[in-house]
Amino acid sequence: MPRDTAFHKQSYDVQQRELPYFSVLPVSPYAQVDALNVVLTKVLPNAVKSGTAAGKVADTLNSQINDQLKRGEELVG
Amino acid sequence: MPVAPRGSLDRRRFLAASAGAALTAAALPGCASSVDSGSGAKGAKETLTIMDVAWEKKDQQKVEQELGMNLDIVTYDITKLNAMLAGNNPPDVVRGIGATDVPYFAARDLMTDLDSYFAKSDVLKPSDLAPANDVWRYDSETKKQGTGPRYGMAKDYSQDCMFWYRTDLFEAAELELPSDTEPLSCDEWLDLGKRLVKRRLGKVKVYGLSAGTLGGPLTTFMWMTASAGGSLFADDLATVDFSSPEALKALQWYLDYAKADIGPSVVNPNPDGWDWPTYQANRMAMATDGYWFGGTIGGDAKIAEVSRFAPAPQLGSHRVSPASAAPATGSPRRPRTRTPPGSTSSTTSPASSPRTARPPAGASPP
Numbered sequence: 001m002p003r004d005t006a007f008h009k010q011s012y013d014v015q016q017r018e019l020p021y022f023s024v025l026p027v028s029p030y031a032q033v034d035a036l037n038v039v040l041t042k043v044l045p046n047a048v049k050s051g052t053a054a055g056k057v058a059d060t061l062n063s064q065i066n067d068q069l070k071r072g073e074e075l076v077g
Numbered sequence: 078m079p080v081a082p083r084g085s086l087d088r089r090r091f092l093a094a095s096a097g098a099a100l101t102a103a104a105l106p107g108c109a110s111s112v113d114s115g116s117g118a119k120g121a122k123e124t125l126t127i128m129d130v131a132w133e134k135k136d137q138q139k140v141e142q143e144l145g146m147n148l149d150i151v152t153y154d155i156t157k158l159n160a161m162l163a164g165n166n167p168p169d170v171v172r173g174i175g176a177t178d179v180p181y182f183a184a185r186d187l188m189t190d191l192d193s194y195f196a197k198s199d200v201l202k203p204s205d206l207a208p209a210n211d212v213w214r215y216d217s218e219t220k221k222q223g224t225g226p227r228y229g230m231a232k233d234y235s236q237d238c239m240f241w242y243r244t245d246l247f248e249a250a251e252l253e254l255p256s257d258t259e260p261l262s263c264d265e266w267l268d269l270g271k272r273l274v275k276r277r278l279g280k281v282k283v284y285g286l287s288a289g290t291l292g293g294p295l296t297t298f299m300w301m302t303a304s305a306g307g308s309l310f311a312d313d314l315a316t317v318d319f320s321s322p323e324a325l326k327a328l329q330w331y332l333d334y335a336k337a338d339i340g341p342s343v344v345n346p347n348p349d350g351w352d353w354p355t356y357q358a359n360r361m362a363m364a365t366d367g368y369w370f371g372g373t374i375g376g377d378a379k380i381a382e383v384s385r386f387a388p389a390p391q392l393g394s395h396r397v398s399p400a401s402a403a404p405a406t407g408s409p410r411r412p413r414t415r416t417p418p419g420s421t422s423s424t425t426s427p428a429s430s431p432r433t434a435r436p437p438a439g440a441s442p443p
Contacts, residue, residue: 011386021398029184037293058319
């Protein structure tokens with residue numbers, strides 16, 4: 001990785017210090033991430049515009065996303 | 078050019094943002110749709126179909142000569158890939174998103190186990206691979222990613238919740254620069270975004286903060302929930318819980334961010350499709366992108382001079398800096414079952430898929 005300019009050196013050093021915190025977070029095999037993102041992109045705009053409380057938004061997301069995951073689990077087993 | 082603070086990413090802009098890549102499943106006759114064609118290798122009879130970002134013609138011709146094969150380059154699109162798999166006519170090789178794609182495709186037996194190929198190779202040894210390559214492993218028995226057969230090899234990876242910022246915009250706003258060593262709290266990050274945003278006639282002219290991570294809003298919630306000490310998915314990965322205290326904190330942060338209208342969000346996507354054009358045009362102060370984004374910044378000396386990199390912010394006391402992509406090449410296999418990919422995701426729509434946040438061709442990480 002380049003370190004020949006102040007920009008490259010700063011970014012390289014920050015990246016090196018970040019490495020100990022590297023992680024891969026678990027993703028469900030029961031639905032494509034794109035499909036779950038579509039739920040979020042449908043639910044969240046209305047929630048923001050209407051000022052819906054976070055708890056109620058959470059209930060809606062749980063319901064719609066878990067429905068998708070359940071269907072996927074039934075197919076995959 | 079002012080940034081429109083309202084309006085969704087419509088299909089026309091999606092198509093533009095994704096370099097004309099999107100084809101609907103209905104438009105596919107179950108076969109590969111070539112978007113580029115080299116002249117082919119002399120005398121070659123075999124054709125390898127590769128789903129990837131667009132290739133430059135000279136690169137394709139060089140590889141064709143090296144391999145003695147013709148290459149059919151199909152531009153990556155998840156909907157198209159699903160349709161090709163369902164049509165029992167998948168590409169031979171796909172550049173996909175390991176961190177988030179592998180569990181889904183591996184659980185459906187739609188990827189080729191590459192262990193035997195690695196075992197035969199004199200060049201590629203699993204022991205030489207960086208641990209990030211393990212996102213391309215999946216154990217169907219235990220349903221765990223990171224162990225089991227290897228289905229791909231990372232092209233690159235980054236810790237995608239770190240961010241880049243413009244020192245000139247911070248200085249103009251008389252704000253102290255973020256630390257190189259100590260992560261900001263997400264509240265501090267949001268506050269900076271509010272101070273950096275610039276509006277004209279009620280419309281956002283300069284984004285203060287682009288907080289979306291590669292992989293769409295789901296990965297943002299996964300990261301922030303983990304930073305708060307929780308997990309969005311249950312241990313068996315069969316359910317999510319946005320109502321846990323940690324996930325609710327992440328959700329509240331995102332609602333506050335979107336309501337503040339200081340950067341691209343699911344309410345107001347970036348018309349540019351990804352951060353770089355906006356960042357380069359002096360219309361974005363902070364951009365959430367991994368180290369790979371520095372390869373793009375480094376290509377513009379003026380922007381590089383006023384750009385710095387910062388650690389991933391924290392929502393809670395847990396410092397986590399995840400990779401949400403790790404793109405790589407893997408090899409699909411023809412389905413053996415009648416479970417079509419995407420059958421659990423009938424709502425998937427390229428017009429609204431947050432994967433539009435992926436950089437277009439020519440923006441490859443360093």
